[in-house]
Amino acid sequence: xxxxxxxxxxxxxxxxxxxxxxxxxxxSGVTGKDLTEGLTRRIHLGLDLRGGAHLILQVKVEExxxxxxxxxxxxxxxxxKKANLSYTQVIVPDPAKPQVIRVEGTAPASSNAVRTxxxxxxxxxxxxxxxxxxxxxxxxxxxxxxTALETKTVQQAIEALGDRVNALGVSEPVIQEYGLGANQILxxxxxxxxxxxxxxxxxxxxxxxxxxxxxxxxxxxQDAVASVGVGGSLPAEDxxxxxxxxxxxxxxxxxxxxxxxxxxxxxxxxxxxDPGTDMNTGRRNVQFVLTNEAxxxxxxxxxxxxxxSMAVVMNDQVREVANIQSAxxxxxxIVGSFTQDEVTALSKLxxxxxxxxxxxxxxxxxxxxxxxxxxxxxxxxxxxxxxxxVMVFMLIYYRGSGINADLALIMNLVILLxxxxxxxxxxxxxxxxxxxxxxxxxxxxxxGMGVDSNVLIFERIREEVRAGKLPSxxxxxxxxxxxxxxxxxxxxxxxxxxxLFMFGTGPVKGFAVTLTIGLLANLFTAVFVSRVIxxxxxxxxxxxxxxxx
Amino acid sequence: xxLFRGVHVDWLGKKWYFLAxxxxxxxxxIISMGMHWAHPIGGMRSPVPLxxxxxxxxxxxxxxxxxxxxxxxxxxxxxxxxxxxxxxxxQNINEAGGNEVLISLPEQQDETSLxxxxxxxxxxxxxxxxxxxxxxxxxxxxxxxxxxLETKALLATLYSMLGMLVYLWFRFQLIYGVAAVxxxxxxxxxxxxxxxxxxxxxxLTVIAAILTLVGYSMNDTIVVFDRIRENLRLSRREALPDVxxxxxxxxxxxxxxxxxxxxxxxxxxxxxxxxxxxxxxxxLVVGILIGTYSSIAVAAPxxxxxxxxxxxxxxxxxxxxxxxxxx
Numbered sequence: 001x002x003x004x005x006x007x008x009x010x011x012x013x014x015x016x017x018x019x020x021x022x023x024x025x026x027x028s029g030v031t032g033k034d035l036t037e038g039l040t041r042r043i044h045l046g047l048d049l050r051g052g053a054h055l056i057l058q059v060k061v062e063e064x065x066x067x068x069x070x071x072x073x074x075x076x077x078x079x080x081k082k083a084n085l086s087y088t089q090v091i092v093p094d095p096a097k098p099q100v101i102r103v104e105g106t107a108p109a110s111s112n113a114v115r116t117x118x119x120x121x122x123x124x125x126x127x128x129x130x131x132x133x134x135x136x137x138x139x140x141x142x143x144x145x146x147t148a149l150e151t152k153t154v155q156q157a158i159e160a161l162g163d164r165v166n167a168l169g170v171s172e173p174v175i176q177e178y179g180l181g182a183n184q185i186l187x188x189x190x191x192x193x194x195x196x197x198x199x200x201x202x203x204x205x206x207x208x209x210x211x212x213x214x215x216x217x218x219x220x221x222q223d224a225v226a227s228v229g230v231g232g233s234l235p236a237e238d239x240x241x242x243x244x245x246x247x248x249x250x251x252x253x254x255x256x257x258x259x260x261x262x263x264x265x266x267x268x269x270x271x272x273x274d275p276g277t278d279m280n281t282g283r284r285n286v287q288f289v290l291t292n293e294a295x296x297x298x299x300x301x302x303x304x305x306x307x308x309s310m311a312v313v314m315n316d317q318v319r320e321v322a323n324i325q326s327a328x329x330x331x332x333x334i335v336g337s338f339t340q341d342e343v344t345a346l347s348k349l350x351x352x353x354x355x356x357x358x359x360x361x362x363x364x365x366x367x368x369x370x371x372x373x374x375x376x377x378x379x380x381x382x383x384x385x386x387x388x389x390v391m392v393f394m395l396i397y398y399r400g401s402g403i404n405a406d407l408a409l410i411m412n413l414v415i416l417l418x419x420x421x422x423x424x425x426x427x428x429x430x431x432x433x434x435x436x437x438x439x440x441x442x443x444x445x446x447x448g449m450g451v452d453s454n455v456l457i458f459e460r461i462r463e464e465v466r467a468g469k470l471p472s473x474x475x476x477x478x479x480x481x482x483x484x485x486x487x488x489x490x491x492x493x494x495x496x497x498x499x500l501f502m503f504g505t506g507p508v509k510g511f512a513v514t515l516t517i518g519l520l521a522n523l524f525t526a527v528f529v530s531r532v533i534x535x536x537x538x539x540x541x542x543x544x545x546x547x548x549x
Numbered sequence: 550x551x552l553f554r555g556v557h558v559d560w561l562g563k564k565w566y567f568l569a570x571x572x573x574x575x576x577x578x579i580i581s582m583g584m585h586w587a588h589p590i591g592g593m594r595s596p597v598p599l600x601x602x603x604x605x606x607x608x609x610x611x612x613x614x615x616x617x618x619x620x621x622x623x624x625x626x627x628x629x630x631x632x633x634x635x636x637x638x639x640q641n642i643n644e645a646g647g648n649e650v651l652i653s654l655p656e657q658q659d660e661t662s663l664x665x666x667x668x669x670x671x672x673x674x675x676x677x678x679x680x681x682x683x684x685x686x687x688x689x690x691x692x693x694x695x696x697x698l699e700t701k702a703l704l705a706t707l708y709s710m711l712g713m714l715v716y717l718w719f720r721f722q723l724i725y726g727v728a729a730v731x732x733x734x735x736x737x738x739x740x741x742x743x744x745x746x747x748x749x750x751x752x753l754t755v756i757a758a759i760l761t762l763v764g765y766s767m768n769d770t771i772v773v774f775d776r777i778r779e780n781l782r783l784s785r786r787e788a789l790p791d792v793x794x795x796x797x798x799x800x801x802x803x804x805x806x807x808x809x810x811x812x813x814x815x816x817x818x819x820x821x822x823x824x825x826x827x828x829x830x831x832x833l834v835v836g837i838l839i840g841t842y843s844s845i846a847v848a849a850p851x852x853x854x855x856x857x858x859x860x861x862x863x864x865x866x867x868x869x870x871x872x873x874x875x876x
Contacts, residue, residue: 048825056694179697195687199664361664363694366687371610378823385821386814393810397550438754441826444818445761445833448811449768452803455810456772459803462551485775488720489768495712496764500757503705505698508757515761 002539008532015524016411019418022425042421046436048507049376051369052190053198056362057157059183063357064153066098067266069141072127073101074262076118076139077237083117085110099141101127108134154183156356161187164201168192184362188506195366202359209263212301213309213321214238216257228258237261241311243318257318259311264301269294273347275340278333284343285333295330303327365506379440386444387413390451398458400548404533405454408525412450415521416443416514433517436510446518449493453526457482461549471547475534483527490519553802560797560845561790561853567846571735574839578742585745593656597745600752600828601688603702605656605695607666610639610686611674613648621678622650629673631666639824649685656692664689702756709760710734713767721774724855729770732848736766736839743835749828758832765811766840769804770848776800777852789856793849801845808841 024038047054073090080087080103088105092098106114111134118129118137127139141149158175165173170189178186192198218224221240228234243255273288290298302310302324312320312334320334391409395402424432461478469477494516501512541547582596589595593604601608611617619636626634631654639649654666667687674682690698710730717726737759744751776796784792815837819830 058693195667195684360691361689362691364664364667364687364689366684368683368685370612370683371685375823375825378821379826382818382821382826385817389813389817390810393813397806399550437825438757438829441754441818441822441829444814445811448807448814449765451810452768452807455803455806459800459806463799481779485772488771488775491716492713492767492771493761493764495716496709496760496767499705499709499712500760503701503708504757505753508753511754511757511761 003535005532005536005539008528009536012411012529012532016414019414019422022418022420022422023414025421025425039421042424043417044420044424044432044434045372045376046434046439046507046510047188047190047365047372048367048437049372049379049435050190051193051367051372052188053192053195053367054363054365054506055187055189055198055202056178056364057185057187057202057359058362059154059157059185059359060357061150061153061183062095062098065141065146065149066092066095067357068149069098069101071262072123072139074237074260076101076103076123077235078262079117079122080106080114081237083113085114085117099146101139102132103137103139104135106135106137111135150183153356154185157359158185160355161185161201165189168197168201185359191369192366193369198364198366202361209313210265210298211241211259211261211263211311211313212305213311214258214260217243217255217321218257219255221256224256224258234258241313241316241318243321257311257321259313259318263313264310265290265294265298269297275343275347276333284340286343286347287331287333288347290330290332292330298332299327299329375437376440379437379444383440383444383447386447390447394451394454398549400537401458401461401534404530404537405451405458407533408454408530409447409451411529412446412518412521412525413443415525416446416518419517419521420514433513434510435514436507438507439510439514442511442514443518445515446522450518450522450526452489453482453486453522454530456485457526457530458549461547465547465549471541471545472538474547475531475538479527479531486523486527490523493519551802553798553805556798556801558794558798558801560794561850564846564850564854567850571739571843571847574739575735575742578739578745581742581745597741598748598750600750600755601653601690602753603695603699603751605690605692607654607670608686608688609652609667609670609684611650611652611670611682612685613650613680613682615680616648617650617680619650621680622652622674625677626652626670626673628677629669631669631673634670656690656695698753702753705756705760706737706763709763713763717767717771717774721778724852725774728848728851728855729767729774731851732770732843733763733766735847736762736836736843739839740832740836744828744832747831749831752828754826754829755832758829758836762833762836762840765837766843769808769841769844772800772803773797773844773849774852777849790853793853797845797849804841804845808837812837 023042024035025042069092073092077087077090080090086105086107087103090101090103092100093102094100103114103118111131114137115129115131118139123129123139126145127141130138130140132138154177158177162173162175165175165187168189170192172190174186174188176186178184187201189198189201215228216224218227224240225232225234228238234240237260238258239261241257241259243257269290270288273286276285276287277283278285306324306326309321309323311318312322322334387409391402391406394405394409398405420433420435457478460482461474464474464477465471497512497516497519501509501516504512538547585598586594586596593599595604617638619638622636623634626636633655635653637651637653639651652670654670667689671684710733713733714726714730717729740759740762741751744755773796776799777793780787780792780796780799781789812834815830815833818826819834822830
């Protein structure tokens with residue numbers, strides 16, 4: 001009885017065509033060069049094969065929290081002063097708990113007034129107030145506010161990193177949150193050749209701020225304290241900052257300013273900034289635009305302080321001191337004795353947004369492109385040798401049926417690569433399955449383990465033939481019996497691959513991907529395709545002719 | 550061509566030899582792990598040499614234009630005041646004179662200066678050793694990540710075994726699952742022991758290889774178990790040891806063939822895959838041999854031993870043939 005296999009053969013041919021399209025795309029020609037080009041466009045290579053850098057960064061969110069609470073602490077001091085309430089100090093006492101502000105030394109008599117002030121909506125929206133003893137208070141940032149601030153900090157860091165990476169011209173970078181709520185960022189930069197480029201991206205956590213100037217310049221700190229200080233020390237709401245006129249200027253030109261601790265405008269308030277030249281003086285400047293909210297704040301401040309000075313602070317040093325000539329809302333310029341490079345650097349820094357907190361590296365892996373190419377070469381050599389050894393062996397051991405197994409094996413590989421290529425064609429490359437060096441190892445292992453299905457089936461068919469069954473019955477029984485075992489063995493391997501995928505990182509994930517796809521494809525090729533080939537062969541077999549196995 | 554046709558080997562009769570063989574290798578591995586534990590490297594206690602993934606630290610792989618002189622490199626690095634560095638040439642089996650050297654520094658506790666080690670090495674070589682070079686690979690792993698990865702690797706191995714146990718429980722019977730997991734554990738132990746014995750580092754990719762090995766060893770065991778289950782249903786009166794022996798013999802040809810072929814592909818990976826995959830392919834080369842052995846010599850005898858133990862206690866003497874769930 002002959003089976004009609006046309007439908008099944010059409011399906012197999014369809015899958016093959018789809019997968020070959022997946023691997024090479026609509027190749028412009030059939031020369032080796034065209035095909036390689038299509039292949040490299042489709043198969044998405046991991047960092048270990050194409051070269052590049054992989055970083056895991058820790059965002060020091062506590063810095064952003066400290067900056068926020070310090071700013072609030074300074075606000076509290078201003079408010080207490082305005083309300084004529086006495087205090088000794090307002091500080092963030094514990095660096096390990098930057099969300100706690102402590103107000104100390106308020107007068108017991110005015111305790112109620114202090115409570116009313118600290119519990120006003122100006123603070124109570126964001127802080128919980130507790131009184132500690134008679135004359136001290138703590139304000140603790142509310143958990144949701146704290147979490148929101150941390151999330152925002154990480155997001156800002158991701159945005160800032162993204163801008164910098166784009167400026168570097170890296171294609172297909174990955175910058176995303178990493179881990180669960182640990183404030184970590186994963187950065188992947190394919191094709192980066194120079195490690196110092198990577199450093200540039202991470203560094204420059206420069207916080208740029210504008211502060212009101214209380215007094216200065218003074219020639220040194222003692223001088224400053226003597227002029228502004230009360231009783232040998234500065235008021236707590238003020239701080240000392242040294243002045244370096246040019247970015248990276250020498251120390252002997254330093255002088256000291258006393259500034260208000262609360263900043264008027266901070267790094268994230270800048271919407272854009274461009275290098276320019278001052279119309280009147282011809283000096284280089286940076287023209288900036290503030291965000292709406294910061295613009296309002298800046299207008300309120302500048303309109304009240306015309307004639308006074310403000311200082312541009314970067315990296316904890318005063319870069320420029322300017323006289324406020326008129327109220328400024330959201331447009332302004334920073335003029336200073338800058339070089340062209342510095343103006344460009346500063347404006348880029350401002351428009352990309354300074355990092356809201358510094359970053360530390362938890363992990364860094366860098367692979368040069370030549371090592372990657374070398375790895376591809378070695379991996380492919382190993383794969384070809386592996387495939388050839390297996391195919392030759394199957395031919396020798398199973399003779400005619402060996403051809404069947406070899407066809408199935410080749411199709412297995414075509415489907416595996418095809419699915420990887422299709423994933424990149426369908427998702428536009430963004431979520432493509434990635435081939436890594438361990439991934440190539442996964443392909444090689446798929447060959448070894450995939451051929452197991454054929455061996456299981458063929459051995460079973462041989463047993464049935466030995467038991468005296470006719471070829472068609474033997475093939476039937478062989479497939480039926482082996483099928484159960486094949487499912488069991490595939491499930492267990494895919495279970496370990498799935499767990500690897502969940503726990504693994506980068507290269508190891510690539511291994512889990514190829515192994516899983518390879519084994520799933522194997523279910524199709526070793527069972528379905530191989531069966532169709534057998535049936536087609538049986539159709540042609542004359543009665544009484546034995547099966548070549 | 551056919552091998553192993555009509556084999557009649559009494560596998561269970563050799564169980565004491567198997568036990569002795571397994572014990573020798575397991576104990577050798579355990580002793581070697583104990584030695585590593587007793588001699589911590591750079592203050593890190595670990596039963597096996599750990600790669601930079603888990604241990605943390607800095608590794609810079611440098612490719613020189615001319616053949617490098619390890620002693621000169623050592624001097625160059627020492628002259629820059631870098632302490633505790635290890636410098637080793639990278640051996641490639643099939644290409645001599647790769648001119649590549651691996652320079653490692655121990656873990657840096659301070660994560661803010663994590664990248665400093667790499668810079669120091671590169672600067673030192675530039676300043677003190679006049680042999681042009683390019684950095685072909687850098688790996689810097691801080692203590693936090695190292696520890697996270699360590700936990701992840703352990704969990705992954707455990708979960709994977711647990712997953713298999715549950716699957717086998719569902720598909721066969723609990724005792725089949727237990728026997729298979731014991732066999733897998735045996736394979737993992739001996740493979741890890743081989744790393745300790747040969748003083749090779751365990752990295753993340755090696756863990757991937759070990760997990761694959763868990764799946765692979767399970768494959769082999771399942772093929773034998775499937776046959777035992779089938780034979781038990783066909784001949785209920787035959788004694789269990791005979792059924793098990795027959796099942797092993799019937800599947801022997803497949804077991805040897807598949808293992809042989811997988812072994813050949815992995816061997817090709819070991820020989821041609823280059824230094825990056827050396828540890829990975831080593832684990833698979835060892836693991837496939839042991840995994841094949843264990844499905845015959847550990848898992849199946851365990852089934853019988855359990856049955857005999859139950860028989861002595863007067864419980865049901867027949868191993869459940871298990872429900873046959875059709876798939």
